Amino acid sequence: MANIKRAAVIGAGVMGAAIAGHLANVGIPTLLLDIVPREETEEEKRKGLTLQDPQVRNRLAEAGKARLLKEKPSPVYHKEVLELITPGNLEDDLDKLSEVDWIIEAVVENLAIKQQLFENIEKVWKRGTIVSSNTSGISIHAMVEGRSEAFRRHFLGTHFFNPPRYMKLLEIIPTKDTDPAIVDQMKAFAENVLGKGVVMAKDTPNFIANRIGVYGTLVTLQAMFEQNLGPDEVDALTGPVMGRPKSATFRTLDLVGLDTFVHVAENVRSNVDDPEEKAAFEVPDVLKEMVSRNWLGEKSGQGFFKKVKTDKGKEILALDLATMEYRPRKKLKAASLETAKRAKTLPEKLRTLVYADDPAGKFAWHILKKVLLYTAARIPEIADDIVSVDKAMKWGFNWELGPFETWDAIGVERSVARMREEGEKIPPLVEELLASGYTSFYSREKGEPPRVFAIGGKYVGVEEHPKTIDLARLKEQNKVIRSNKGASLIDIGDDVALLEFHSPKNAIGADIIAMINAAVKEVSANYRGLVIGNQGTHFCVGANLMLILMEAQDHNWPELDLMVRQFQKAMGSLRYLDKPVVAAPFGMTLGGGVEVCLPCDRIQAAAETYMGLVEVGVGLIPGGGGNKEMLLRWMEGVDPKDRVALQPLVNHVFEVIGTAKVSTSAREARDYRFLRPEDGITINTDHLLYDAKQTVLAMDRAGYRPPQPKKIPVVGETGYNVLRLGAYTMLQSGYITEHDYKIASKLAYVLAGGNVPEGTLVTEEYLLDLEREAFLSLCGEPKSQQRMQYMLTKNKPLRN
Incomplete structure (x- = not known):
């Protein structure tokens, strides 16, 4: 290095x-x-x-x-x-x-x-x-x-x-x-x-990602003009349903800046020799006109879209390219699009859409066909292998599948047959693939590393970084120790086990809690330690809110109480397991996701980790031990008898939880004490599980000893009044609602340790009981239930 x-x-x-x-x-x-x-x-x-x-x-x-x-x-x-x-x-x-x-x-x-x-x-x-x-x-x-x-x-x-x-x-x-x-x-x-x-990459015009990405955008622009569609309608087709970002084509252009895009396109056009390719990179007149008007996108306030204020709030308008005036956005109606959206996997979505015999399907097929043919024709000019091209488009343009992975998804033989019928010239690389008797660019045997078709007509292994741990492959290799619908316990080598969440959105429910308990027993008996991590989109967005709301609406308090008790008990098992436990959070790590991390011996977080106890946003407070764990973290190294020092620390915890602070990075998570100074941060998320595993092994080699329970000093009734006064001041100033104040008062009572004298030493179980009682009482509040319902339907908090 x-x-x-x-x-x-x-x-x-x-x-x-x-x-x-x-x-x-x-x-x-x-x-x-x-x-x-x-x-x-x-x-x-x-x-x-x-x-x-x-x-x-x-x-x-x-x-x-x-x-x-x-x-x-x-x-x-x-x-x-x-x-x-x-x-x-x-x-x-x-x-x-x-x-x-x-x-x-x-x-x-x-x-x-x-x-x-x-x-x-x-x-x-x-x-x-x-x-x-x-x-x-x-x-x-x-x-x-x-x-x-x-x-x-x-x-x-x-x-x-x-x-x-x-x-x-x-x-x-x-x-x-x-x-x-x-x-x-x-x-x-x-x-x-x-x-x-x-x-x-090779020293060619715009290298790999921009060369292909800009070509694809120009092809999409041309097809939009030919089919008389608007940018909003095209974006409905070129977003997630095709494995592309939500910003799709024209919202992305607005974010990049039209002037930047034009510059990149003209750079390719002026540096390639093939007349056909030069023509493909000719910037449409309408784009030049938009640049001359300074309609550059986000940085100038308008581009293909424009945000305006209306009587109902803010509205996003779309540009009518025929009149050059902005109009309300239109929703594209197409049977193939709706059917594709309902498909379970991206390959199914793609096949459903591009092989459909309706205008939406024909549009999607046309632009995808052009991009695939252009990309394959550029090998080996821009890169020596197709893996580099696929990675460039996934990492540089946030495509879910690279061009050659996409080609495999829609079927190489089927798509090439159609291309031939439409008179397209098939690039040598694709002809070589089919002539060799192969039908896909990638080949994978169960449990084996992927192989890829290379120039020369044979499959070769795909280079993998030594710090990569592939959980899907380990499962294929029968490394699963235990599994249920919500989670799996996997042997990741060197006598280290990994607890993987794989419920919808990795939300915590009964299955995950059961697997945590099973993992504790298994690791204690047979492994050197435990990593808690996964390779989903986000680490964990919290508890199963739908389940909590249903139980509350049915007044099923015994069941809800049992659920919270079991979660608290499982977190305690992680804290006092006789083997080291390392959590490996990344992305959104919220609510119960944070509560899973806090009792672990160490946290090895991805640099892009957004941690927060956000329960107040749905009318609740943490119920899985989060309040107790945050008190323990903020009080580390403080003399329990120093009452003067305790109150400011509790105030900090009250603010972090009560205002639902969410870190914008793992580095900022240290400010809120979601991470300790000794916790690690991994810059490359691909290496996260490896780094977490190495932390487990290092702790084991150092002769790991589990922590011992100890009593916690609380600020008691005096401190409770201090916290509640702060919340009341915010209420009187109009910063929070009456229901916010009720939630804050419950939180204050838990963090203060209830109505006990200042400086009282209490057990963890005592604080957990207070936490659970407050959590359950808020579940019964109609306004909290409204907040839960609103979050589930609108995916944003309700202030009521």
Whole structure:
């Protein structure tokens, strides 16, 4: 792995600053440089500043850094990481580039400017320092023409996708002169430190993802004009039903920016030789007209869609491309679309839609056919293998399946037969596949790693990272120890077991609780430790709210009480298991999902983990031990006799739970004490289960001993009144409703330990009883039931 301890980013625009932000996210001190402004702003003149003042000379880099705090979603894990970014300029600070290990160029997309910049960099360049360009399409070779051989050996392309924090793809583009060892080092560094999915691309126009993605968008635009559809109608077809993001085609274009899209498309058109391909990348006149009107999308307030205020609130209008006026959105009505939506798997959805004999099906078939044919025809021009292409589109454009995986899903033989009938030219790669007697690009034997069709007419193994644990494959290998509808216990090797949730949305119900209890017994008897994790969309969104609401509406209090008791007991079993337990949360980890993590010995969280005890949003408080666990975390290291210190800590817990704080990253989760300082954070989610397993093994080797129960000091009646007064002040100020106040009062009573003297030492069971009683009483409140019902139907909280 490359030994990169310090870095520099040149260019503090949107992309450059965001790259610097992500380097800071992973703990790398970064120098952020830009040009010296040519003149002062009016504000600088009023302050008496001149072009000689550092404040003016570093203005562009300072502005880029400051912007990182304002952008939503945030490019940084936590505001504190910005301390690692040092702004400067290319005149005063150029020599500081000799102090860094990696220099990333992210300036304007102009070849002459880049060439001049690299000439200047080489004057201060320290041999061994890696230099790369973040260009999205300019020739990597051309940038360093005239540079020394040593410089060229350390130079390559590193194309980040925006925003760098969230987009997994990093395209690495070596030149013919790049040292292969440096390519390997950067790949390992990007995967293990930056958390990226790396694809090796060739130095061709717009590399892999943008080449295919832009082509697909232009094909979709053309088909929209031909079939007289609107952008809203097309987006209904090109979103999740085809395995694409909810933003589909035109909402995505608005997010990217139409000017950016036009620039990328024209870059391909001007750099390819084939007349047919040049024509395919011709930007439609309507798009040019929108750019000339500054209808660029989200950043200008309007594009293919426009958000307006109406008497009923906010409404999103769609652009009528015939009149260039905005109109209310229309819902596309098509039998094939509705049938496809009801299909259980994506391959079924795709086959249902693209083989349908109605306008929606024909539209979907036409654009998919064009993209598949174009992509296959670009091999080996843009990449040496189809896996790189599939990964690029999944990681760079958030497709659920890559182009070749999609081709397998709809059936290669069936689709190619139809393409031939329609007079399409079949690319050599596809002809070679079928001539070899194969019918799919990927081949998998049960329990075995996937294999892929390669140039040369044979299947080869797909390269896998050594830190990858594939739960689906382990199941095929009969590594399941126990299983039910909601969860499975899986042997992940080295005498470590993994508890996987797989209920709908990973919501916690009776099946998961039963499996937790089974896991505790099994691990205690036969394993070195337990990991709690899964490979779903999110770790866990909480308890089964529908079940809770049904039991409450039926006044089935004994059953509901038993359910909560069992959940509390299962969490206690995890806390005091005689083997180490490590939770591996990622994505949405809410309510009961947090309560599963809190009693574990360690948490190994993905960097993108959004943790929060959000029960107040549905009219409840945590019922699975979350209140007790948060008290324990906030009181760690505090003298139980220090009553002065206790109240502020309880106040913090009251605020975190009472306002349903949700972390925007694992790093921020530490602020709320969902994570402790000793808990780990994994940047690359693909490595999360591996890292959690290694934590279990390390704890076992260190001679693990389980924690011992101890009594908890509470603030009692005095502290309860303090908490309730704070809530009452918010009520009187109009910040919360009467029902919010009722929920807050119940929460305050639990966190204070009830009506006992301040400083009383209570047991965990005592606090759990208070928690359960408060939870059940709120379940019986009509307004809480209204909140639960609203969340289930609208997927957002109700303030009643």
